[in-house]
Amino acid sequence: MITLSHESVYLMNDITPPEHRFSHSADTLHQIARDMLEYANHQGATAAAAEVSDGFGQAVTVRHGEVETIEYNRDKGVGITVYIDQRRGNASTSDFSPQAVRDTVDAALSIARHTASDDCAGLPEKDMLATEFPDFDLYHPWLLDVEGAIELAKTCEQAAFDTDERIDNSEGATVNVHESHFVYANSLGFISGYPTSRHGISCAVIAGKDDGMQRDYWYSEARAAGDLVAAEKVGQIAAERAVRRLNARKLDTMQVPVLFEAPIAASLLGHFVGAVSGGSLYRKSSFLLDYMGKQVFSSNICIDDIPDIPRGLASSSFDGEGVKTQRRTIVENGVLQSYFLGTYSARKLSMKTTGNAGGNHNLILRPGELDFNGLLKKMGRGLLVTELLGQGVNHITGDYSRGAAGFWVENGEIQYPVEEITIAGNLKDMYTHIAAVGNDMLVQGSRQCGSILVENMMVAGQ
Numbered sequence: 239m240i241t242l243s244h245e246s247v248y249l250m251n252d253i254t255p256p257e258h259r260f261s262h263s264a265d266t267l268h269q270i271a272r273d274m275l276e277y278a279n280h281q282g283a284t285a286a287a288a289e290v291s292d293g294f295g296q297a298v299t300v301r302h303g304e305v306e307t308i309e310y311n312r313d314k315g316v317g318i319t320v321y322i323d324q325r326r327g328n329a330s331t332s333d334f335s336p337q338a339v340r341d342t343v344d345a346a347l348s349i350a351r352h353t354a355s356d357d358c359a360g361l362p363e364k365d366m367l368a369t370e371f372p373d374f375d376l377y378h379p380w381l382l383d384v385e386g387a388i389e390l391a392k393t394c395e396q397a398a399f400d401t402d403e404r405i406d407n408s409e410g411a412t413v414n415v416h417e418s419h420f421v422y423a424n425s426l427g428f429i430s431g432y433p434t435s436r437h438g439i440s441c442a443v444i445a446g447k448d449d450g451m452q453r454d455y456w457y458s459e460a461r462a463a464g465d466l467v468a469a470e471k472v473g474q475i476a477a478e479r480a481v482r483r484l485n486a487r488k489l490d491t492m493q494v495p496v497l498f499e500a501p502i503a504a505s506l507l508g509h510f511v512g513a514v515s516g517g518s519l520y521r522k523s524s525f526l527l528d529y530m531g532k533q534v535f536s537s538n539i540c541i542d543d544i545p546d547i548p549r550g551l552a553s554s555s556f557d558g559e560g561v562k563t564q565r566r567t568i569v570e571n572g573v574l575q576s577y578f579l580g581t582y583s584a585r586k587l588s589m590k591t592t593g594n595a596g597g598n599h600n601l602i603l604r605p606g607e608l609d610f611n612g613l614l615k616k617m618g619r620g621l622l623v624t625e626l627l628g629q630g631v632n633h634i635t636g637d638y639s640r641g642a643a644g645f646w647v648e649n650g651e652i653q654y655p656v657e658e659i660t661i662a663g664n665l666k667d668m669y670t671h672i673a674a675v676g677n678d679m680l681v682q683g684s685r686q687c688g689s690i691l692v693e694n695m696m697v698a699g700q
Contacts, residue, residue: 281347298391361425367426374549377417379435458472497692506665539572
């Protein structure tokens, strides 16, 4: 096992040790986890897993140059999962006192004793657990006090107002700081954890007046404050996006190509992940049942799950069960190569865990050669979608119908904004008819891609 002392890692990276930021040290979290497992074993558990976490957050929102909200929170929690043979019980608490910890273990054991046996329940196989824990550079404290956050939020919002005189209202600019650390341990001897940070700047503004008002927003999110888009730029982009939507029109009903702008294109990846995740598969509630090794996307599509990107928003050396993570190609030339499985769902499917207990890691749709303007040219005539509304997606059939807004495109150029339309199709058809993926990749979460051009969809208008 490769280990460094916590203090050494932070000093090497010029980072404030979390012991000076959090309410409880990493050593304390380790000890609580060990104590829970030891007590569970003493009380009759045949196996157990515990997770202990501690963190804090600060959020400041400014609207019209005045402070609207200041929120500060500290969160901590312990959770224990116990097994009595193959009967499972789980309980949690936010109380770290020794008595509360023991009571939580007792509660989990009581649940397990009254639960039916499940032959798929249990910890992962020991040889699947992570034994090396590289530093992915996920913890970057932002030493930003409330006054500094207020000034940054004011700067962001004012930049939006200064961008265009048609911006005359605001829903506010927000600056978020969040830091946490955790320890996961199980009775197979695994114990590890690490600190993380996640910071953000966002702004939402309104252009126009009365019935002609249009709203839009922008945000930036990163592990390190230095990786965030500048506050002024976030405000500027939010303003430009709102203004460009003014004087929107309606469309007639038609079938045309649809270009999903990068910020919302990632939602198409989200539907795919849900369809090929273990829970949906073993419950037979997926539109992609039995598609392993088959064509799911057009042949130009390749998707990778990458857990080891430095400062990645979903990077980790192990999943929620301590299983080692690894780089995997999920889709190669449109063909489905792998699922997203935790231990339980893998056993239900007579397969092995893929190290995805908790979901995907950094899921990346490999970019194509065209930039955003190139995609517009390739589409020629059609609809650019910049906003999706509603939840009209059936994950069992793949039927897709959502409210939308965006822009009408002719001869590869944006002509005017459109609103009050619905786009519809079926995800199977949409995936296999992806004509191109842009190289305008946007990193705003765990699923990352450029804009996606779908050859043909129904656009329902007036």
